[in-house]
Amino acid sequence: MAQEKKKHHCEVCGREISQEEYDNYDGMCWECWDDQLTEESDSMFGELM
Ligand SMILES: [Zn+2]
Numbered sequence: 694m695a696q697e698k699k700k701h702h703c704e705v706c707g708r709e710i711s712q713e714e715y716d717n718y719d720g721m722c723w724e725c726w727d728d729q730l731t732e733e734s735d736s737m738f739g740e741l742m
Pocket residue numbers: 703704705706707708721722723724725726
């Protein structure tokens with residue numbers, strides 16, 4: 694197993710994130726991802742109601 698550990702940084706706040714976070718959260722840390730998700734669902738709910 695010669696897996697290279699590449700460093701990634703959150704596209705939004707610039708903090709260091711793991712490869713896993715990078716893959717799972719679209720290049721963001723989970724906090725920024727969560728922020729975006731909340732904003733998106735907020736506007737979605739706004740349209741629904
Ligand atoms: Zn971030």
